[in-house]
Amino acid sequence: MTESTVAQRVTRTGILLALMLFAIVPLLSMFTTALAEPGSTPRGLTWPGDPHWHNFVDAWSSANFLALFRSSILIVVGVVPATVVMATAAGYALAQLNVPFGKVIYGLLVVGLTLPFEALITPLYYDLQSMGLLGSRFAIVLPLIGLLMPFGVFWMRAHFLGIEPALTEAAKVDGATGWQTFRRIHLPLATSAWSALAVLFFLASWNQYLLPLVLVDDPSKRTVAGGLGAFQGQHGTDVVLLCAGSLLIMLPSLVIFLIFQRNFVRALMQGAVK
Template identity: 40%
Template sequence: MITRRERALNYAILTAFSALALLPLVGVLLSALTPQSQASSSFTWPAHLDWGNFSTAWTKGHFADYLGSSMLVAVSVVLLSAVLAILAGYSFAHFSYPGRSLLFYITLVGLMVPPEAFDIPLYFNLRDLGLTDSYWSLILPQTAQSLAFGVFWMRNFFRTVPRSVIEAARLDGATDWRVLWRILVPTSRPALLTMAMLVFMWTWNEFMLPLVMITDESKRTAPLGLAFFQGQHTTQFSLLAAASIIVALPVVVLYVFLQRHFIAGMLSGAVKG
């Protein structure tokens, strides 16, 4: 049994590490609220809070367009990855056919190879197909890159569902398609939302692929737009901090709303290998 002293020590250690993790975030937020006349590259306590930095960064950086592009790409990748991962995960978890294990391990190779290794070959392939400088040049490669994790994640979760539940449904006349969408998918909601959130975060934060594929300013994603904004306002630290918060805010908001499902999915999604 944990004693009161041990509990107090645990809380003290967790509080110290939480403070260390939050300190840089607080510094960025304070920098974003510091008047530009007082802005500095070091930690500065603002004389007064200047919320106008956010509107200035929003307008000058054209972040409405960039956030719209990132949202379109991220949502498309999440939806495509989720559907394909559900189908492939169900196949690997509950069907027996020649080469199943080999195909699964080939799929896992995608977890071992850095995505940056494919960017240049992808550029030439997509250029030959006329897809560069379009949203498809971002959606299709990132969907493929996310599938290795998605298939692994959903396959592991589907394997935790008692086989007796599936057999009972089949005895009642349910087809494999009905078993998947009426029984397995509803029970996999925490794992599915966790996967969706991780894929959304990875897609949202992707920088190298948009840099290689996109030249049209109207199709730039938020991280790419932030990089160009930084190059144009190198010494305007308050605007840079405000722009950074604008770009990061959608992922933070998503996590706040889905944190309960995220924790549940992390605890259940990889229980059985």
């Protein structure tokens, strides 16, 4: 092993350790703060002498997290499956089928990637008000499906473009229809891509803050991230409870990512190899 190779490995390891510390230290600081005495203001990354585990229970009951978690789950169930299914079908159509005006449609979707949520919140408010959906969970689900679709189609189209044409030709020779080719060949091969997309859409829906805050008046119908705003208003000076509540909100996202991290990394690596 040459000196240059050793130096490169040491450099890469040092960069990875620095990035790991950059991500983990804030979480550890929030965790130790959440265990401190209620009403105190801990400083730095120090383990409390008497950990107050009941702070998580107090934050859970004070912010009514049970209702918020239930509402978030309903919103995620309404957004993620529908968006993943439509994005997968649209991405396959734009990549493998001769869709009329396919390039124009794809160009419009790419333009949609550049539109921030903040720029659309006002017209969305009045559109949903005219439809009678303002204040309901549909006011969150329907806009989220539309706002997430451009990225979903972009992601899945990039995957299907990398598929070998020989697979499709072999399926045609065997007498498979277009639907059978998609369902039995291309869709199973795209498991890593669409499962990684589902994780991203789960995170985007679960952590959605602005849309629930503006479009829904009832706090119990918002996401947990949207409910954090009301919780912060009540306990903005109690750093301990605020950290405990924030960790409760982050926990499902961390669990989902840890469960599906292999699919997520596999999808990214497939794109890198192609």
